[in-house]
Amino acid sequence: MRPVAAIGIGKTAFGAFASQGIxxxxxxxxxxxxxxxxxxxxxxxxxxxxxxxxxxxxxxxHLAPYVAGACGLAGIPATRFEDACAxxxxxxxxxxxxxxxxxxxxxxxCGVEKMTNQPTARVGEILAMAGDVDVDRQTxxxxxxxxxxxxxxxxxxxxxxxxxxxxxxxxxxYANPYAHLRKLITVEQALAGKMIADPLTLYxxxxxxxxxxxxxxxxxxxxxxxGIAQTSDHVALSAKADLTRLPAVERxxxxxxxxxxxxxxxxxxxxxxxxxxxAEIIAMEELGxxxxxxxxxxxxxxxxxxxxxxxxKSKGHPVGATGVAQIADVVGQMRAGLGDLGLAQNLGGTxxxxxxxxxxxx
Amino acid sequence: MRPVAAIGIGKTAFGAFASQGIxxxxxxxxxxxxxxxxxxxxxxxxxxxxxxxxxxxxxxxHLAPYVAGACGLAGIPATRFEDACAxxxxxxxxxxxxxxxxxxxxxxxCGVEKMTNQPTARVGEILAMAGDVDVDRQTxxxxxxxxxxxxxxxxxxxxxxxxxxxxxxxxxxYANPYAHLRKLITVEQALAGKMIADPLTLYxxxxxxxxxxxxxxxxxxxxxxxGIAQTSDHVALSAKADLTRLPAVERxxxxxxxxxxxxxxxxxxxxxxxxxxxAEIIAMEELGxxxxxxxxxxxxxxxxxxxxxxxxKSKGHPVGATGVAQIADVVGQMRAGLGDLGLAQNLGGTxxxxxxxxxxxx
Numbered sequence: 001m002r003p004v005a006a007i008g009i010g011k012t013a014f015g016a017f018a019s020q021g022i023x024x025x026x027x028x029x030x031x032x033x034x035x036x037x038x039x040x041x042x043x044x045x046x047x048x049x050x051x052x053x054x055x056x057x058x059x060x061x062h063l064a065p066y067v068a069g070a071c072g073l074a075g076i077p078a079t080r081f082e083d084a085c086a087x088x089x090x091x092x093x094x095x096x097x098x099x100x101x102x103x104x105x106x107x108x109x110c111g112v113e114k115m116t117n118q119p120t121a122r123v124g125e126i127l128a129m130a131g132d133v134d135v136d137r138q139t140x141x142x143x144x145x146x147x148x149x150x151x152x153x154x155x156x157x158x159x160x161x162x163x164x165x166x167x168x169x170x171x172x173x174y175a176n177p178y179a180h181l182r183k184l185i186t187v188e189q190a191l192a193g194k195m196i197a198d199p200l201t202l203y204x205x206x207x208x209x210x211x212x213x214x215x216x217x218x219x220x221x222x223x224x225x226x227g228i229a230q231t232s233d234h235v236a237l238s239a240k241a242d243l244t245r246l247p248a249v250e251r252x253x254x255x256x257x258x259x260x261x262x263x264x265x266x267x268x269x270x271x272x273x274x275x276x277x278x279a280e281i282i283a284m285e286e287l288g289x290x291x292x293x294x295x296x297x298x299x300x301x302x303x304x305x306x307x308x309x310x311x312x313k314s315k316g317h318p319v320g321a322t323g324v325a326q327i328a329d330v331v332g333q334m335r336a337g338l339g340d341l342g343l344a345q346n347l348g349g350t351x352x353x354x355x356x357x358x359x360x361x362x
Numbered sequence: 363m364r365p366v367a368a369i370g371i372g373k374t375a376f377g378a379f380a381s382q383g384i385x386x387x388x389x390x391x392x393x394x395x396x397x398x399x400x401x402x403x404x405x406x407x408x409x410x411x412x413x414x415x416x417x418x419x420x421x422x423x424h425l426a427p428y429v430a431g432a433c434g435l436a437g438i439p440a441t442r443f444e445d446a447c448a449x450x451x452x453x454x455x456x457x458x459x460x461x462x463x464x465x466x467x468x469x470x471x472c473g474v475e476k477m478t479n480q481p482t483a484r485v486g487e488i489l490a491m492a493g494d495v496d497v498d499r500q501t502x503x504x505x506x507x508x509x510x511x512x513x514x515x516x517x518x519x520x521x522x523x524x525x526x527x528x529x530x531x532x533x534x535x536y537a538n539p540y541a542h543l544r545k546l547i548t549v550e551q552a553l554a555g556k557m558i559a560d561p562l563t564l565y566x567x568x569x570x571x572x573x574x575x576x577x578x579x580x581x582x583x584x585x586x587x588x589g590i591a592q593t594s595d596h597v598a599l600s601a602k603a604d605l606t607r608l609p610a611v612e613r614x615x616x617x618x619x620x621x622x623x624x625x626x627x628x629x630x631x632x633x634x635x636x637x638x639x640x641a642e643i644i645a646m647e648e649l650g651x652x653x654x655x656x657x658x659x660x661x662x663x664x665x666x667x668x669x670x671x672x673x674x675k676s677k678g679h680p681v682g683a684t685g686v687a688q689i690a691d692v693v694g695q696m697r698a699g700l701g702d703l704g705l706a707q708n709l710g711g712t713x714x715x716x717x718x719x720x721x722x723x724x
Contacts, residue, residue: 001465047594055418061491062446065594065714069601075613078594078715079452082442084424090441094456101463103363129423230439232409232427239431251437352427353440 001100005221006359008037009328014180014211014316016116022051022058026067026112029212029321033108033328034071037216041072044216045104048095049080050088050111051320056126058114067110082320084130085275087111089323089346089355092215093230096357099217100225111324112212123208127319130349132236141205141276143237143350145197148278150243152199154293157281159199161296163190165277166203166313168302173310180209180316204277209316213325223331226341227260227358229253235352244293246279248354249286249345256343257288260358264288267358268339269305271326273347274312283345287356308333322346327357334361363462367583368721370399371690376542376573376678378478384413384420388429388474391574391683395470395690396433399578403434406578407466410457411442412450412473413682418488420476429472444682446492447637448592449473451685451708451717454577455592458719461579462587473686474574485570489681492711494598503567503638505599505712507559510640512605514561516655519643521561523658525552527639528565528675530664535672542571542678566639571678575687585693588703589622589720591615597714606655608641610716611648611707618705619650622720626650629720630701631667633688635709636674645707649718670695684708689719696723 010032012025020028026049034041049064060066064078081091088111095109115123127140136143151157167187173179185203193201217225233248234240257263264287272287274280281295284306290298299306309315309329312322323346330342340361347354372394374387382390388411396403411426422428426440443453450473457471477485489502498505513519529549535541547565555563579587595610596602619625626649634649636642643657646668652660661668671677671691674684685708692704702723709716 053417053423055415055488055491056423059491060495061415061418061444061488062493062597062711062714064445065710066494066597068594069596069598069714074594074596075610076594077452077455077592078445079456079592080444082423082444083426083440090439093439094441097463097465098459101459101465103459103463126417126423129417129421131424132428133422230441232430232436232438232440234431234436235424235428236431248437348427349424352424352431 002102002219004096004099004217004219004225006215006223006331007218007221008033008039008216009331010036011178011213011325011328012211013178014209014318017210022054022112022114023067023070025114025210025212026110027070029214030071030108030110033214033216039106039216043106044073044076044108046076046098046107047073047078048091048107048109050091050323051080052082052084052087052113053126057118083353084348085319086323086346086348086353086355087320090230092324092327093228093355095217096225096228099219106218108214108216109324110212110214111321113318113320114210115208115318116210135236135238141197141200144276144278145200147243148199151278154244157296159191160187161300162204162277163187164300165274165280166190169274169307169311169313172308173314176310176315179310179314180207181314200276206275206312206317209318211316211318211321213321213328215324215327222361223334224360224362225357226360227256229255230355233352235349237350246282246286246351248351249283252354252356253287256356256358262358266341267343268341269333270343271309271329272306272345274307275317323355330359364464364581366458366461366579366581366587368577368585368693369580369583370395370401370578371693372398373540373575373687373690374573375540376571376680379572384416384474384476385429385432387476387572387574388472389432391576392433392470392472395576395578401468401578405468406435406438406470408438408460408469409435409440410453410469410471412453412685413442414444414446414449414475415488419480445715446710447681448685448708448710448715448717449682452592454686454689455590455717457579458587458590461581468580470576470578471686472574472576473683475680475682476572477570477680478572497598497600503559503562506638506640507562509605510561513640516606519658521553522549523662524566524639525549526662527636527642528552531636531669531673531675534670535676538672538677541672541676542569543676562638568637568674568679571680573678573680573683575683575690577686577689584723585696586722586724587719588722589618591617592717595714597711599712608644608648608713610713611645614716614718615649618718618720624720628703629705630703631695632705633671633691634668634707636669637679685717692721
């Protein structure tokens with residue numbers, strides 16, 4: 001396998017954009033990434049689109065050529081990848097594979113979701129499709145509330161520790177002009193938030209957003225994919241042996257570290273999948289950033305920068321855009337001199353899909 | 363790139379199966395293919411699932427790990443590919459790429475769709491999402507009726523020639539125990555069928571079916587992928603310069619032929635994407651089986667065997683299953699001694715995605 005570099009990144013702001021459709025969001029990000037890479041559309045050999053539920057949110061399927069055609073990319077292979085909230089992490093993994101294996105030289109991977117045009121109840125129904133609809137029969141806040149309660153009971157994790165994750169991510173997001181909800185909050189505010197699914201308040205939950213992100217990949221460049229792995233697990237939360245674990249994350253991290261020749265201790269900063277605050281806490285344990293059960297205390301310590309973009313919590317969570325946005329944010333932070341070895345962790349559902357990517361400056 | 367062989371194939375019958383859900387259909391095909399290949403689940407390194415609209419038809423998303431978990435495949439990368447009616451042709455293309463480039467040694471690719479649980483009007487709405495919903499604003503029979511009228515006007519193609527495609531495919535499907543509609547018809551019956559979208563009668567349209575198919579790929583084996591290509595085009599029919607053409611099919615065929623080192627004349631038999639009878643006629647022209655404009659006469663001549671499975675017309679068209687089912691059928695026909703060089707052609711929408719695969723016995 002040869003090196004793969006992120007030679008261009010592009011993002012829309014995340015937010016609620018009544019006047020922008022899914023195609024316009026995706027095309028904006030793709031065109032920004034191509035411009036950033038100084039690559040012409042004619043040089044692109046394949047288009048990878050991560051999107052969770054465009055057909056359900058917007059009524060449009062066949063989204064990969066639909067977007068490609070709007071970006072001057074008609075003709076090349078254009079493929080949509082769907083693995084719930086990890087859709088664009090998975091698209092990125094396949095795009096990386098194509099360049100690493102020499103199949104393609106220049107590819108574009110984009111993630112997009114348009115969500116805010118649907119009423120809240122319908123958004124909840126669509127998100128619930130990422131779980132096992134026959135077995136789980138719960139909303140995502142309810143599913144992650146079960147996970148949070150299990151972690152609190154087993155390890156003594158507290159609501160205050162979860163709130164600290166929210167406070168930190170809002171603090172970071174406040175400084176990110178692309179973030180959806182730029183608002184400083186306190187632990188007290190977070191704890192007093194509306195209870196969504198006990199023990200998760202509104203402030204433990206990520207946002208429903210519109211947005212897109214794109215990355216151009218090629219074999220040469222300074223900001224490289226050093227390690228990457230995609231793994232899977234059972235979709236039904238009830239099928240899991242231990243609610244406090246995300247085993248697919250642990251396995252994908254182990255593989256990505258091995259490929260990169262690094263350990264968890266080497267990772268300087270990360271963008272983690274904080275769909276709920278408890279998810280960031282458990283992810284840090286599975287990634288080996290701290291011992292199992294100590295994610296809550298580790299979050300409070302802020303021992304290393306996590307989610308400097310604001311994370312899904314403040315930057316926003318246009319589901320299908322998130323995986324590629326994380327990669328773009330890690331690259332952006334390296335470009336800004338905020339570290340030379342970063343990690344992106346993208347989660348699908350309650351852990352049935354995981355993609356972990358280690359990126360470094362060479 | 364190294365050789366890639368189809369070492370196992372598995373299919374469900376296609377039809378209306380009220381008691382079988384999408385997971386059970388897919389798992390049945392995957393288990394049949396693994397058994398056929400004498401490969402254990404533990405040997406499989408990645409799972410590729412082609413599915414068009416499972417979330418819309420069944421309310422379940424995140425289908426790749428959902429199916430993988432039911433087949434003993436939890437843990438490995440499990441990815442859903444969506445490119446409308448070419449979803450599983452596209453999944454197959456990516457699975458082939460992973461083995462050809464040496465990323466994986468043994469992979470499983472499956473295509474599945476569960477459609478018959480929805481009322482006909484809703485099925486029509488879901489299928490229409492494969493076109494440009496803002497621009498096209500027509501059902502798929504209406505879109506292909508425009509294509510048929512353009513071909514009739516330009517080249518003098520007749521309703522009788524289209525009916526001949528239906529008669530042939532029903533004759534083949536009558537002999538296929540896995541086919542959905544095993545019924546012999548005459549040209550007169552086809553012409554007298556209920557008019558769906560002038561000039562297309564019921565007999566010019568493929569079926570709404572449930573079903574799944576799976577193939578196991580590995581580097582060694584007698585039935586190999588000799589050439590394969592995926593291409594794209596604009597999604598909106600109105601964006602096309604010439605309604606009588608499927609340029610993405612022509613380009614993918616040229617690439618697949620070049621990779622295989624063959625010409626159209628060498629192809630002994632084919633499974634073509636006859637979502638409508640006119641689509642088979644135009645596909646034969648784009649594949650170079652006959653000169654442009656002569657597809658109608660060529661169909662009547664039956665100069666080489668096309669759609670011996672019965673095609674989408676009689677075998678059935680569980681949309682996301684079709685691409686992999688075509689591959690499995692071409693391999694099955696080679697195994698049965700019905701030729702040593704076959705082709706599968708899978709089309710998405712009105713031609714925005716095309717995958718052409720040349721398979722041969724070595």
